[in-house]
Amino acid sequence: MDHFQYRNGELHAEGVALGALAEAVGTPFFCYSTATLARHYKVFEDAIAGLNAGICYAIKANSNIAVLATLGRLGAGADVVSGGEMVRALEAGIAPDKIVFSGVGKTRDELDRALAAGVTHINVESYPELDILSAASQATGQTADVAIRVNPDVDAKTHEKISTGRKEDKFGIDLALARDAYRHAAELPGLNVCGVAMHIGSQLTDLTPYREAYTRMAEMVGVLRADGHEITHLDMGGGLGITYGDEVAPTPAEYGTMVAETVGNLGCRLTFEPGRMIAGNAGILVTRVIFVKQGTAKRFCIVDGAMNDLIRPTLYSAHHEIVPVTEQQSGVDLLEMDVVGPICETGDYIAKDRALPPLDSGDLLAVRTAGAYGAVMASTYNTRPLAPEILVDGDDYAVIRRRFTVQDMLALESLPPWLESGSTTR
Ligand code: LLP
Numbered sequence: 001m002d003h004f005q006y007r008n009g010e011l012h013a014e015g016v017a018l019g020a021l022a023e024a025v026g027t028p029f030f031c032y033s034t035a036t037l038a039r040h041y042k043v044f045e046d047a048i049a050g051l052n053a054g055i056c057y058a059i060k061a062n063s064n065i066a067v068l069a070t071l072g073r074l075g076a077g078a079d080v081v082s083g084g085e086m087v088r089a090l091e092a093g094i095a096p097d098k099i100v101f102s103g104v105g106k107t108r109d110e111l112d113r114a115l116a117a118g119v120t121h122i123n124v125e126s127y128p129e130l131d132i133l134s135a136a137s138q139a140t141g142q143t144a145d146v147a148i149r150v151n152p153d154v155d156a157k158t159h160e161k162i163s164t165g166r167k168e169d170k171f172g173i174d175l176a177l178a179r180d181a182y183r184h185a186a187e188l189p190g191l192n193v194c195g196v197a198m199h200i201g202s203q204l205t206d207l208t209p210y211r212e213a214y215t216r217m218a219e220m221v222g223v224l225r226a227d228g229h230e231i232t233h234l235d236m237g238g239g240l241g242i243t244y245g246d247e248v249a250p251t252p253a254e255y256g257t258m259v260a261e262t263v264g265n266l267g268c269r270l271t272f273e274p275g276r277m278i279a280g281n282a283g284i285l286v287t288r289v290i291f292v293k294q295g296t297a298k299r300f301c302i303v304d305g306a307m308n309d310l311i312r313p314t315l316y317s318a319h320h321e322i323v324p325v326t327e328q329q330s331g332v333d334l335l336e337m338d339v340v341g342p343i344c345e346t347g348d349y350i351a352k353d354r355a356l357p358p359l360d361s362g363d364l365l366a367v368r369t370a371g372a373y374g375a376v377m378a379s380t381y382n383t384r385p386l387a388p389e390i391l392v393d394g395d396d397y398a399v400i401r402r403r404f405t406v407q408d409m410l411a412l413e414s415l416p417p418w419l420e421s422g423s424t425t426r
Contacts, residue, residue, distance in 0.1 A: 002281045003033040004366065006327045011366055015395035018286055018325045022364055025388055025399060027288040028305035030375045032062070032400075034070055034393040036282035037371075041074050044274055047252035051260060053270035056100045058238045059085050061275030061372035062283065066391050066400035068092030071278065079238070079273040083110040086119060097121070100235065100271060102149070102197070104170055111136040115144065123197040123235055125149045125172055130185050137190030146185060147195025147235050150178045150220060152213040156201030156239065159316050165200025165213060172198070178220060182229050193229060195268075196220055199237025202276060205249045207258050210239075214262035221266050234263055238273040242280045244369045245319040252277065276372040283371020285310050285387070286325065287350075289363045290342065299337040301359050306341020307348040308381040310367060310374050314347040322350065325364035328357040339365070343382050375401070380409055 003014045011018050013031045021031065044055060056077040059068060063085055068078065069092040077098030078089035089099050096118035101110075104125045111133055114122065120137075122144050124130050130146070137144045151172030154165045164171045173181045185193040200213045214236070221231050236259060241249035250258075263270070287305030294300075312318035322339055334355040341348045350367055359365075378386050385404035390397050417423060 001039065002036045003039075004036075004284055004368070009327045011323065011325045011327070013284070013390075013392040013397075016392045016397050018366065019364060021390065021397060022286055022288065022325070025390060026403065027286055027364070028303075028309055028387045029286050029403075030283055030309075030370060030387055030389045031286055031397075032064075032067060032279075032283045032371055032389065032391050034391060037067065037070055037278060038074060040278045040282060041071055041076060044252045044272070044277060045075070047256035048259070048270070048272060049256075051256070051264060051270055052268070053272060054098070055272050055274065056098065057278055058273045058275030059089060060376060062279040062374070063088050063376055064389050064391075064400050065092040066389075066398070067279065068094060070391070077271075079271075079275075080119075083107075083113050086110075086114055086117065090117060100147075100273070102199075102235075102273075108132050108136060112139075115140050115142050121145050121147070123147045123149050123195075124185070127173075127181060127184065130181070130188060130191070134188035134190045143190055143192050145195070145233070146191045146193045147197040147233055148173055148178065148181055148185065148193070149197040149199070149235075150175050150217070152198060152200065152216040154200050154209050154213040154216070156204050156209045157206055158201045158203050158239075158241070159318075161316060162202040163200070164202075165198070165209075175216060175220065179223060179227060182224055182227065186229060194231060195233030195235060196224070196231060197235035197237065199235075199239060199273065202239045203241045204239045205241040205247050207250045207254060210255070211258055211262060214259065218263050218266060221263075221268070231266075232268055233271065234266070234268045235271045235273065236263075238275050238277070240274055240277045242276055242369070244280075245321060278372075280369050280372035283369075283374060285367040285370040285374060287365050287367065289359050289361055289365065291361055292337075292359055299335060301337045301339045301356070301365075303339055303341060303350065303365060305350065305367065305387070306343045306382075306384065307345065307350075308343060308379045308384050309341075309387050310350060310370055311377050311379075312373060313350050315377075320350065320370060321368040322354060322356065323366050323368065324357060324359070325366055332357050343384070380404065383409060385409070 081103035
């Protein structure tokens with residue numbers, strides 16, 4: 001359930017009418033609901049309440065510092081995958097000891113900065129990373145708490161590009177090599193090797209792959225303990241699927257039960273890294289119709305939001321529901337159309353062959369489930385300014401990222417001396 005509902009014939013974000021908001025901030029824009037973020041966080045928290053566990057929200061899903069601060073106040077820690085994300089989490093007030101640093105390619109500089117900031121929970125994914133982390137922690141006299149991310153070779157049965165737990169995927173250390181990796185890690189100074197981490201993919205709509213992976217994880221813990229390692233922490237990753245269209249995702253409660261069944265009796269502290277489940281349905285992209293064009297084969301609804309704002313449809317063939325901001329009258333015949341952006345690529349679409357009520361220039365549409373992997377994956381392709389982000393709380397709203405301007409973009413660029421006006425050197 002989310003808090004984007006029609007009231008008096010107009011779609012609202014909580015108590016805020018989206019038509020008036022569009023007038024105030026312009027289109028396209030992302031709009032997030034505080035109540036929905038909080039509700040999703042609470043649902044997940046309730047689902048794992050019986051476990052010795054904490055939530056490190058995967059901030060890659062939506063890393064606006066206002067969203068992070070909202071979740072941080074509810075008790076969330078953060079899963080970060082770059083030095084930049086770490087700065088965001090800290091800036092939002094999330095304590096360093098509630099941050100876990102994941103990722104397949106951390107640089108020495110990023111590790112140095114993490115340790116300097118007191119972020120010492122590190123999920124390591126390769127032998128060279130173990131060595132470099134050992135050197136970094138020795139240099140500062142700290143001890144890093146290390147979980148090794150293992151690759152269980154389980155197919156998450158999700159989209160090809162977001163499956164991460166098969167042995168041909170770049171992530172983690174193969175289960176077959178894990179014993180040796182832990183032995184190596186235990187010999188290195190500056191590391192407290194205390195955990196096992198796993199993340200097999202994103203948007204999982206079936207618990208079976210999870211169960212398989214977590215069962216392998218539990219077996220691994222037994223093996224590692226027999227080898228003399230003190231394993232006290234398990235990082236369960238994220239990935240729980242949500243409903244974009246007609247998929248039926250497992251409930252967090254069902255997921256929690258499965259976790260308890262597979263790893264609940266190991267006496268470990270568990271960390272969960274949900275991203276999409278928290279933020280996905282807490283956000284929409286509001287866009288305005290520029291033109292409607294009727295061709296001989298198709299009808300195109302050309303809107304001012306595009307693949308640079310929401311790349312998921314073209315990148316993953318992802319389905320996002322689209323609803324008119326003005327509630328459609330009952331009995332109106334729907335028309336089939338492609339909802340496309342103004343970018344000069346055929347791949348620039350938000351939906352194909354979608355049944356929508358008749359639309360006109362100026363009409364507003366809301367693209368749903370755009371709170372996760374929406375604004376964070378946006379680009380300025382075609383020199384399109386990044387869309388603003390708005391956070392609603394009850395009847396209040398705030399601009400939490402202003403719209404880019406073309407001047408913002410040009411300010412980052414410069415002419416070399418030989419092209420400056422007046423130069424005749426070349
Ligand atoms: N933990 C790790 C180590 C991850 O790599 C990810 C996501 C998560 C947690 C959070 O997964 P979630 O709960 O959000 O599924 N851009 C893609 C999704 C990429 C996910 C990458 N890793 C999309 O738009 O579908």
